[in-house]
Amino acid sequence: MSSSGVDLANCADEPIHIPGLIQPHGALLAFDHGGALRSWSANVPALLGFAPMLNQDVARLPLQAPVLAQLRECIDDSGAEGCTRTAVETTMAGQLFDCIVHSDAHRVIAEFELRDIRTETVATFALKAHTAIERLKRQKTVGTLLQLAVEQVRAITGFDRVMAYRFRHDDSGDVIGEALDASLQPFLGMRYPASDIPAQARRLYTINTLRLIADIGYTPVALVGAPGDPPLDMSHAVLRSVSPIHVEYLQNMGVAASMSVSIVVNGRLWGLLACHHMTSLRVPYSIRMACDVIAQVLAATVQSLDARQRATMVEQAADVRTHLIETLLQEDDVLAALARHAADLAATLGADALVFAQQGRVLVHGEMAHETATAVVASLPVDGEEVLQRCNRTEWPAAAHVPIGPWVGLLGLHFDPASGGWLLALRREQIETIRWAGKPEKLAVTGPLGHRLTPRGSFNEWVESVTDSAEPWDAGRLLVAEQLLAEMHRASMTRHAEMDRARM
Ligand code: BLA
Numbered sequence: 068m069s070s071s072g073v074d075l076a077n078c079a080d081e082p083i084h085i086p087g088l089i090q091p092h093g094a095l096l097a098f099d100h101g102g103a104l105r106s107w108s109a110n111v112p113a114l115l116g117f118a119p120m121l122n123q124d125v126a127r128l129p130l131q132a133p134v135l136a137q138l139r140e141c142i143d144d145s146g147a148e149g150c151t152r153t154a155v156e157t158t159m160a161g162q163l164f165d166c167i168v169h170s171d172a173h174r175v176i177a178e179f180e181l182r183d184i185r186t187e188t189v190a191t192f193a194l195k196a197h198t199a200i201e202r203l204k205r206q207k208t209v210g211t212l213l214q215l216a217v218e219q220v221r222a223i224t225g226f227d228r229v230m231a232y233r234f235r236h237d238d239s240g241d242v243i244g245e246a247l248d249a250s251l252q253p254f255l256g257m258r259y260p261a262s263d264i265p266a267q268a269r270r271l272y273t274i275n276t277l278r279l280i281a282d283i284g285y286t287p288v289a290l291v292g293a294p295g296d297p298p299l300d301m302s303h304a305v306l307r308s309v310s311p312i313h314v315e316y317l318q319n320m321g322v323a324a325s326m327s328v329s330i331v332v333n334g335r336l337w338g339l340l341a342c343h344h345m346t347s348l349r350v351p352y353s354i355r356m357a358c359d360v361i362a363q364v365l366a367a368t369v370q371s372l373d374a375r376q377r378a379t380m381v382e383q384a385a386d387v388r389t390h391l392i393e394t395l396l397q398e399d400d401v402l403a404a405l406a407r408h409a410a411d412l413a414a415t416l417g418a419d420a421l422v423f424a425q426q427g428r429v430l431v432h433g434e435m436a437h438e439t440a441t442a443v444v445a446s447l448p449v450d451g452e453e454v455l456q457r458c459n460r461t462e463w464p465a466a467a468h469v470p471i472g473p474w475v476g477l478l479g480l481h482f483d484p485a486s487g488g489w490l491l492a493l494r495r496e497q498i499e500t501i502r503w504a505g506k507p508e509k510l511a512v513t514g515p516l517g518h519r520l521t522p523r524g525s526f527n528e529w530v531e532s533v534t535d536s537a538e539p540w541d542a543g544r545l546l547v548a549e550q551l552l553a554e555m556h557r558a559s560m561t562r563h564a565e566m567d568r569a570r571m
Contacts, residue, residue, distance in 0.1 A: 165352040228344075
């Protein structure tokens with residue numbers, strides 16, 4: 068158990084939006100909607116050079132005019148809709164800050180973030196971001212798009228490692244793009260369990276799309292004044308202190324600074340751009356916002372590429388179906404007709420192997436052993452569902468007696484129940500299909516919370532949670548399968564009618 072009372076078992080219960088703490092590379096002031104100061108970070112005197120008092124009016128604070136104007140405006144707008152986040156540059160006690168202001172239902176929050184890069188330098192980064200966006204929009208595949216995005220974010224921010232992390236159907240994720248310093252081990256191709264980013268963090272990351280931990284070794288700064296009534300909601304705060312569990316995770320990886328940017332597609336957290344630095348790194352607010360815009364363009368481009376890809380898949384499936392039906396109507400031997408189109412059928416159904424069965428005959432396409440196929444066919448119900456899906460070993464009847472080996476995933480189409488006609492698409496168990504990249508064992512380090520909080524430990528956790536399961540067929544593939552089944556039904560009916568006529 069860590070000092071915060073959070074451990075590996077109750078991760079998703081940690082209220083990460085109300086930590087009552089900030090990271091120390093800045094200071095925070097929180098006002099009520101009337102402009103009275105209600106809480107502030109304990110480092111305000113040291114960083115901003117004045118000693119605040121509870122309920123002090125905003126106008127009486129020694130802040131520069133642009134900051135006061137920005138705050139005034141936000142306080143005026145804080146009622147109905149709340150004010151959107153704005154930022155101005157300011158100097159306090161001889162140091163340069165970005166002052167970032169936003170409001171929520173209870174408070175107006177001003178955060179002063181230390182900046183060590185000059186204004187002119189920041190401006191050239193913004194220009195780079197603009198060029199980056201134009202190039203992103205021209206990418207034709209999700210793979211090249213993400214690879215370009217990680218390279219651009221690395222060029223703009225200077226992180227040692229930038230990864231594109233894509234979530235899967237079960238919220239686990241894969242590193243599918245990476246740009247990194249030559250001295251580092253690649254993480255490309257690695258997979259991590261859903262629990263590495265618990266549910267409340269995913270929810271938060273959908274509404275606030277960027278977070279930075281500037282120095283993993285930081286000592287958090289407490290809020291003082293009246294910070295607990297109600298607890299200050301830092302969902303949209305840039306200085307929010309992050310989960311100690313996550314800090315330990317990053318320490319175990321040897322990371323000293325981390326930033327991640329959400330890729331939100333159709334309102335869902337699709338993936339993240341996850342960045343690591345081996346020493347501490349303060350990325351200025353405006354550069355972070357440029358990364359945020361890059362991630363938005365990325366998301367919009369992913370969305371349109373996905374839609375196009377799905378349309379192509381449906382079109383290709385229609386072609387395969389037309390050719391198959393032509394063959395079926397000419398050929399007496401249904402299984403032979405199916406076998407002739409096996410490669411195309413496997414591609415449109417996203418299957419690793421196919422089995423065709425009718426009247427006791429069984430044909431296999433792919434690397435599945437014939438005896439296995441026979442056992443699988445024998446396990447199928449005689450009637451019932453026309454589309455049968457099994458994605459876990461426990462879904463197989465009397466699991467132990469069907470020697471399915473790695474063939475855990477099944478999508479069965481009962482195209483001709485009268486003659487025991489089945490078309491089966493099969494998928495291998497997930498862990499058999501993972502290509503493990505790099506040399507992960509080198510990354511194994513044991514932290515205070517144990518071996519688990521490392522990429523290697525994470526991979527083991529993932530394997531443990533998915534053993535005996537195959538990737539389920541998604542909505543697009545199921546649609547393709549149903550259209551195929553309907554067409555095959557029609558072909559069987561025509562065939563039966565012809566046979567009846569021949570008999571008369
Ligand atoms: C947050 N976990 C995160 C974040 C990432 C990851 C990217 C977002 C915060 C950030 O930007 O650093 C996970 N980081 C990864 C992964 C890789 C990576 C998979 O670099 C792969 C290379 N984490 C755990 C466990 C718990 C946990 C077991 O592994 C819970 C007990 C918690 N992770 C956790 C929490 C957060 C988090 C609570 C939210 C941190 C916050 O925003 O406060």
